[in-house]
Amino acid sequence: MKAHLSRRYLFSASHRLHSDAMSHTENQSTYGKCNNPHGHGHNYTIEVTVSGQVDSHTGMVCNLTDLDAFIEREVLARYGHENLNTLPEFSKQVPTTENLCIQIYEILQRGFTHAHLERVRIEETMMNSFEYVGGKELRH
């Protein structure tokens, strides 16, 4: 039987939304307060959903300790308490939460082999969130 498993992780980081392709005025009008040159921070919540057959011996889709260890090493250690703008993946790309969501999805897609990656969802604040399913349509 196939089942889906979701796990949530928290990290804090800062970013500044600013595009070199835009003029000062355009940056201001597009990003508003998020264009503050000194940056600002969020407590991000990542929700990772993986799927797979439930193993008949363990009763698990995948061992949560494997997922936790991967996220800790590849995501939380990379982004936690960092200024996202200083990281190579955001040197040419604005660290919006849309782009962060795609980056984290791709990190998992490349390196996590214990279950099938379904979705990465990020809550930037209590009032907004972003989801990426590898460019596919989100199922209901």
Added chain:
Amino acid sequence: MVYLTRKAEFSASHLYHNPDFTPEENRRIFGKCNNPHGHGHNYTLEVTVKGEVDPRSGFVVDLKQLKEIMHREVLEAMDHRFLNKEVPEFLHQIPTTENIAIAIWHRLVPKLSAAKLHRVRLYETPDLFVDFYGEA
């Protein structure tokens, strides 16, 4: 394709009553929700839009604009209102959570241009919510 969800909250009162039903039928079908003086809820609205990430801005949609559209089209019309009496859609239609979600969908669709509306989710209470995807 990235999906973006924005929440908003509003409070409103309503009652469930169908003039085609007898008083006994209204009471039996709608129970306490048929109280003629109405009752209220704190609604939580979640609007999900989808689109490609703009390579220049990194945005699917400008969150500030989405917030303003939700505020103008939904909150200004419904927040702190008696839905049956003050919101045009519900003068002749029962403002159930289903119908409110559908009305919100129809209010938002023509106002969204950059991103496409994917889902309207409306919580009447934390334990009860409706999803509408614009399907017939």
